[in-house]
Amino acid sequence: MHSKVLTLVSHYLCPYVQRASIVLSEKGVAFERTYIDLAAKPDWFLRISPLGKVPLLAVPRGRADAILFESAVICEYLEETQGGPALHPADPLLRARHRGWMEFGSSILADLWVYETTKDEAQFEVKWRALAQKFATLEEELGDGPYFAGDRFCMVDAVFGPVFRYFDLFETLFESGIFDGLPRVQAWRLALAARPSVATAVGEDYQERLMGFLQRHDAHLLTRRRAAA
């Protein structure tokens, strides 16, 4: 690739892409996006993506862009090189703890992948319990908000905005109760949804696209909808 500005190689539904987009927006960095179809990855993409995954960040440099892969790496690079507000704590111990919670967010995304794609009811229930347990763990970690670490939006928030977004659609389908009894998580979710960088990390047709994805997977989650209807 040969870009003029930072370019985020994206997919419309990818939560890892969203976290990079959120960090770019929070830092006020101008960037472009290139979308690819993960079901038919173009050759140019396969040549530059070592794991065949999005996001990639193409960084203009001389004749050919430098390509960064892995969303956490991209976010850390942006934190180190771009202006705008710091999204990590200055204290190394606290910063390391935040990185741990970012990983925790990634583990929730792995659970969510199975939760939203499985056709199997038992597996769905296992993932419901895993997710409920992880959100309960977060309830213990959260303070008075509105964000993960208080007043200032941080990198952990950038990871969790896309996590909570899934439930905006899921809750139109059936009542999962996954956030019941977790007032801090619920308040955090609302604060993140209202943050412009989070809201604009996806297109306006995000929910339609996600619904199409669930239908293509013939997801068990959709049968919960029929059961609840």
Ligand SMILES: N[C@@H](CCC(=O)N[C@@H](CS)C(=O)NCC(=O)O)C(=O)O
């Ligand atoms: N650990 C990676 C995960 C990225 C990831 O799983 N991306 C998915 C889309 S959300 C992907 O590109 N999947 C394509 C594939 O695995 O073939 C990151 O943080 O960037």
